[in-house]
Amino acid sequence: MRELHTAAEVVAASEDDALIVWAAQDIGADRRTDRETDRPGHDGPLGQVRAWAHGDAVVVASPRVSRRDRMAVRGRPADAMPLIRHALAQVGPAYRPFGDADLIEELVRGVPELALLGGFSWMTTTAQPPSEKSPAPASPGPAWLEADAEPEVTRLLKAAHPDSYAMPGVPGVRRWAGVRDAGGDLVAVAADAWPAPTVGLLAGVATAVHARGRGLGERVCRFLTGELLAEHGRVALMVDDWNTGAVGLYGRLGFARRRVAAAIVGVPPV
Incomplete structure (x- = not known):
C-alpha cells in the first residue's frame, strides 16, 4: 500500500476523478475552514486527510467532510478490497466508504465487516x-x-x-x-x-x-x-x-x- 501525501499524487493516482479529488480536499494542509480563527463555533481544524493507492485503486479518508467521516474509493474490486481494509485499520471504523454503486456493492460482498448504507447521486459539471x-x-x-x-x-x-x-x-x-x-x-x-x-x-x-x-x-x-x-x-x-x-x-x-x-x-x- 502506498500512501499519497499531496493533491498532485491523488490526481495522478485517481486519473483526476472529481469525487476522489473532492474528498482529498486540501490534503497535506492544516484544515481550518474560512473564518474559523475569529468566529464562535468555528474553532479548530477539521482533521487530517489521508490517502492511499494500491494497484489501480485509490482511497481517501476525509474527516468531517459534508458532516461525515467519509472514505472515497475507486478502482477494481480486487485492488480496492485490501486497500479499504488497510485504510480502515489506519483511521478507524467511523469512516464510511463511498464510491460508484457497483464498486461499493462488490466491497460489501467481499468485506464482511461492511454493510450497505444506501445509494444516492453525485453530480458534476465543468460548463x-x-x-x-x-x-x-x-x-x-x-x-x-x-x-x-x-x-x-x-x-x-x-x-x-x-x-x-x-x-x-x-x-x-x-x-x-x-x-x-x-x-x-x-x-x-x-x-x-x-x-x-x-x-x-x-x-x-x-x-x-x-x-x-x-x-x-x-x-x-x-x-x-x-x-x-x-x-x-x-x-x-x-x-x-x-x-x-x-x-x-x-x-x-x-x-x-x-x-x-x-x-x-x-x-x-x-
Whole structure:
C-alpha cells in the first residue's frame, strides 16, 4: 500500500476523478475552514486527510467532510478490497466508504465487516449553466449574502429543509447565496461548502415553502454554480435519488449524474 501525501499524487493516482479529488480536499494542509480563527463555533481544524493507492485503486479518508467521516474509493474490486481494509485499520471504523454503486456493492460482498448504507447521486459539471429561458421575475437577483443574514438562512432551512447537511455555523460551510423577494424576505438559498481547490461543492439548497414553483431554487443554483466554476473549475453536489425534482433541476443546469453508494462498518442504523 502506498500512501499519497499531496493533491498532485491523488490526481495522478485517481486519473483526476472529481469525487476522489473532492474528498482529498486540501490534503497535506492544516484544515481550518474560512473564518474559523475569529468566529464562535468555528474553532479548530477539521482533521487530517489521508490517502492511499494500491494497484489501480485509490482511497481517501476525509474527516468531517459534508458532516461525515467519509472514505472515497475507486478502482477494481480486487485492488480496492485490501486497500479499504488497510485504510480502515489506519483511521478507524467511523469512516464510511463511498464510491460508484457497483464498486461499493462488490466491497460489501467481499468485506464482511461492511454493510450497505444506501445509494444516492453525485453530480458534476465543468460548463457554465445555460441562461434562464424566461425573463427573471421583478425581484432582486441571486447574490452572496452577508454574514449577518445567517440567522435568516437558519430559519429558512429549519422550515424548508431541516435535514440539510449545510447549515450556518457548521465547519466547512463557507458562505451562502440567496434570493430575496420584492419585500426583502429571503426565499431561496444555497451554500458554498466543503470545497476542494479544484472541485467546488453546492449544498444546502432550499426554497421557502410559500415561494416554491417560481424557479427561485434554480436561479440561486445557477448563480452559485457559475461562481464556483469561476473559482474551482468544477462543481459537484450530492442528491438523494428519490428527489427527482432536484435531480431534474441539476440536470437542466448541466450537471452529469453518477450513481454512488455508501457503506458502513457494522449494522446500518434503522
